Amino acid sequence: MNPLLEVGGIGLTIGERTILTDVSFALAPGEIVTLIGPNGAGKTSLVRIILGLRKASSGTIKFRDKVRIGYMPQKLHIDNTLPLTVSAFLALAERDARKRDQALDKVGAGHLGQQPLYNLSGGETQRVLLARALLREPELLVLDEPVQGVDVNGQEALYQLIGQIRRESGCAILMISHDLHLVMAATDRVLCLNHHICCHGSPDAVSSDPAYRELFGVRTAPYTHHHDHEHSLHGEVKPVGDRHA
Amino acid sequence: MPEVLFMPLLAGLGVALVSGPLGAFVVWRRMAYFGDTLAHTALLGVAAGLWLSIAPGLTVIGVCLLIAIALLFLQQQQVLAADTLLGILSHVSLALGIIAMYLIPGARLDLESLLFGDLLAVSRGEVGGIWLAAAMVLALLYWLWTPLLAITVHEDLARVEGVRVGAVKTVMMLTLALVIAIAMKVVGVLLITAMMVIPAATARRFSRHPSQMAMLGSVAGTLAVAAGIAVSWFADTPVGPSIVLCAGLLFLLSLGKSGH
Numbered sequence: 001m002n003p004l005l006e007v008g009g010i011g012l013t014i015g016e017r018t019i020l021t022d023v024s025f026a027l028a029p030g031e032i033v034t035l036i037g038p039n040g041a042g043k044t045s046l047v048r049i050i051l052g053l054r055k056a057s058s059g060t061i062k063f064r065d066k067v068r069i070g071y072m073p074q075k076l077h078i079d080n081t082l083p084l085t086v087s088a089f090l091a092l093a094e095r096d097a098r099k100r101d102q103a104l105d106k107v108g109a110g111h112l113g114q115q116p117l118y119n120l121s122g123g124e125t126q127r128v129l130l131a132r133a134l135l136r137e138p139e140l141l142v143l144d145e146p147v148q149g150v151d152v153n154g155q156e157a158l159y160q161l162i163g164q165i166r167r168e169s170g171c172a173i174l175m176i177s178h179d180l181h182l183v184m185a186a187t188d189r190v191l192c193l194n195h196h197i198c199c200h201g202s203p204d205a206v207s208s209d210p211a212y213r214e215l216f217g218v219r220t221a222p223y224t225h226h227h228d229h230e231h232s233l234h235g236e237v238k239p240v241g242d243r244h245a
Numbered sequence: 246m247p248e249v250l251f252m253p254l255l256a257g258l259g260v261a262l263v264s265g266p267l268g269a270f271v272v273w274r275r276m277a278y279f280g281d282t283l284a285h286t287a288l289l290g291v292a293a294g295l296w297l298s299i300a301p302g303l304t305v306i307g308v309c310l311l312i313a314i315a316l317l318f319l320q321q322q323q324v325l326a327a328d329t330l331l332g333i334l335s336h337v338s339l340a341l342g343i344i345a346m347y348l349i350p351g352a353r354l355d356l357e358s359l360l361f362g363d364l365l366a367v368s369r370g371e372v373g374g375i376w377l378a379a380a381m382v383l384a385l386l387y388w389l390w391t392p393l394l395a396i397t398v399h400e401d402l403a404r405v406e407g408v409r410v411g412a413v414k415t416v417m418m419l420t421l422a423l424v425i426a427i428a429m430k431v432v433g434v435l436l437i438t439a440m441m442v443i444p445a446a447t448a449r450r451f452s453r454h455p456s457q458m459a460m461l462g463s464v465a466g467t468l469a470v471a472a473g474i475a476v477s478w479f480a481d482t483p484v485g486p487s488i489v490l491c492a493g494l495l496f497l498l499s500l501g502k503s504g505h
Binding site: 048051052053069071073076078079081082083084085088089091092093116132136142 | 397398401404452454
């Protein structure tokens, strides 16, 4: 199958600083690819170039035909002088109120519609941003640090949600993360970026790759345990695995 | 109502009407200082009109628009912090404008009326011009309401969703320039920003939606204009500053309401 997106030899130089050199990869339809790398590695710059938000110094970005892109930015700063409810925020992308409600339901935030945006918690904000990206019925979802400002349990839930969205809609997902451990289960392929692509492959392959270990330092596996129940955003107790049903 | 106040009131209301929606964007986008800088360049516009023997209203719009676009460009270069850049341009253009006017041969200008407004001397033709410009501004803001709000909330996100950010911003600058040109007569260049910021800030506490804030801002602006003209009439105070003072008092009153 033709790739959805082909990134060819992207380079970016700002003044004297080289941000990206010769970054190439392809993204297949329905594939989840995660960009990981330390702060300042050029992950966000690369994503901005792919989205057409900034120009690369060299290289090409090729999309298959016209690809509908849903974008979830890293941060949303809403000044509290702007009285904006979640629903009004989504209305900036979609006039149809029913579709807005559906998108909110899909991300498990159906109860937030009338809340002012600046009152939301980190996890709620991320879900609302994800709902806005979904309103575009994207073939490609671009997520810049989708779990930023979310506690660990919430991070896991968000990654599950992202995986579920891919299963249901079949869209390809390109996301940025700086933690491989949590993202492992949710991704097909990992690109380890530090100005250039250090290594790439399946999450397992990358985590044992010497280049990855050098970049992040060898870490012991984080403590994990299983929960016998979960909480929805409303605080109700749900059985494990029943999330966002 | 004394008949001499009819034209001034009409002129003031035209400005009050646009102060709500445009002022809301100035507040949301944190452009108060930007607006102030543009307002100061209006003096240069007046001077240009006198030099070229063109209606000053038109040259004010032209000069403000030119400076606004230059400012947008300079801010993108990020050579200086935005407020430093504005601080330099704001006062240099004010100084330049005043000097330019002193240098015009044979012109006897009432600087005070330029700086603080001269509403009571407004002519029928000027009122027509104010309402024409106000109608244009309202139409433009109505037409571009959603994309303007989208770039205010998150510019990159709006761009990815297909909003033509540069074009929308340019139209926003055009509306600012238009409003500065018409508000000059009412409150003068030094107080124009007040007419944009204060009514919108007053409306904030009573609003749950952006459009509600825009409309209530117009209401607050209208009240301030009416009250200001009345105060000026009875207490014999200068009109422009009286209007701004009334707007400020309204804002103070609004603080009494617990906010959302």
